[in-house]
Amino acid sequence: MELGNVGESSTDDHTRDGENTAQCPVHVYETIIKNDIGVDFDHTYDQLAIHEFGNTDLDPANMERLQKKKWKQKCMLSVLIAGFAVVIAVGTIIFMLPNRDSQKDISTTDKHDATATVPFPAVFCTDAPSLLDFGPIQIVCVITTTSFSMINVTFKESYGADSLLISRIKSDGSIINTITNDNIVISYALSIVTIAIYNVSCPYNGFYMVSVDSENNLTGRAEWQLSVKAKPSGAVQINLHPEQITILGTIRSNNLHSCAGDIGNPGGKIGVELLLDGHLNFEMLDPSFTSITDNALNCTVFREFRFWINFTTEMNNAAIRCKLTNDEFHADPPIYSQNKTLAIVQRN
Incomplete structure (x- = not known):
């Protein structure tokens, strides 16, 4: 940018001082614009600067006024740049917050579903009455879960009667018999509980129950009725x-x-x-x-x-x-x- 022919009526020292003073803000302004936002305002600003200098004698008062004007422009530009940065930052935050909430919701939903899908320990038993002294009979109960804390096998003679604990089956499949009776045997394998009665007779007539306590404190149970049948006998x-x-x-x-x-x-x-x-x-x-x-x-x-x-x-x-x-x-x-x-x- 050529500024040497402007204001030649002044002394050389004065011209050099004014020239230095006029070029400094122009140079700073161009540097800020090019470095910060990468937009070329050189041509427009050169015309503005030439027009201003062309109508002045480069006296100190005019130079001071021009310098203040340039600093105001720089400040306004800085504010605009800062404003754009704030808008971008706020937009980014607004975009990220819903995603974070949705991720949190997904995590919560997954945990809830994992809890809700814990299987309920259902029990299903066969049901077939037997004749008196008809020989052996088996009560077979299928359990729908392989994970349990305890299985209890009980017996009662009739509805409302007290239950008698026959056996306990631990989580590892081992059996603890709570009564001693060679005629009734409890076994467990592959989620199947078998109650074997080798000689069906009157004392075994009643209700047998298999209850399963799962590890998540749920209980499933099934009741099986052994009805010992007998034909009419003797004379009338x-x-x-x-x-x-x-x-x-x-x-x-x-x-x-x-x-x-x-x-x-x-x-x-x-x-x-x-x-x-x-x-x-x-x-x-x-x-x-x-x-x-x-x-x-x-x-x-x-x-x-x-x-x-x-x-x-x-x-x-x-x-x-x-x-x-x-x-x-x-x-x-x-x-x-x-x-x-x-x-x-x-x-x-």
Whole structure:
């Protein structure tokens, strides 16, 4: 930039001083612009500088005013640059914060899902009743988890009864038997608990439970009922009261007839059949009054069936008998008592 011909009326020293003073801010300004933002304002600023110097005598007052103006421009430029930097920084922070929150949410969700997917220790057992003294039977229970803290095997005779702890199975699969009974054996392998009863009989009739305590304090359990069945056995007894009078009209509960016998387990039923004189087939009789008393005996049920009949004259010399059936063993024939003959007395 050529400034030597401007203001030649002044002395050389004055011209050199003014020249140095005028060139310094121009040079500083150009350096800041080129170094900080990389934009070429040289041409525009040269025109501004030449115009300003061309209309002045380069006196100290004008030079001071020009220098202040240039410093104001530099300050404004610095403020603009700083403003751009602040905007960029704030934008970066705003962009990063949601991402950080989403990452935090993802982490929290992963942890929650990991907790929620812990398997519940379910237990499934087979269910098949057995006949009395039918030999060995196995209760097989499948556990849906291989990780547990303890498995308990218990027994109770009926609903509401106290449970008896049979065995404990530890997390390593080892078994601790809490009762001594060679007829019942507990085993565990491959997430399967097996309860083996070698000789099924009445004392083992009841409810068996397998409960699993997992390591995360969840408990799964299953109950299996062993119903020891028994066929009706023995004879059926019939007992007739001597009072066999026609059309009494009033039930005499103290003068009842009865049938009694072992009806098996589950219990069967007892009825009364009548064969009228001159007929060929027995027919089921519907007594006017009945009373039933059951007694459990060695896993079977002994029943006394008491009844009262409002006799008629046509029942004289009829054969009467008790009939025992059990639908659980429908293939087996009924059990009958001996036949009795009615001797009806006609009421006057």
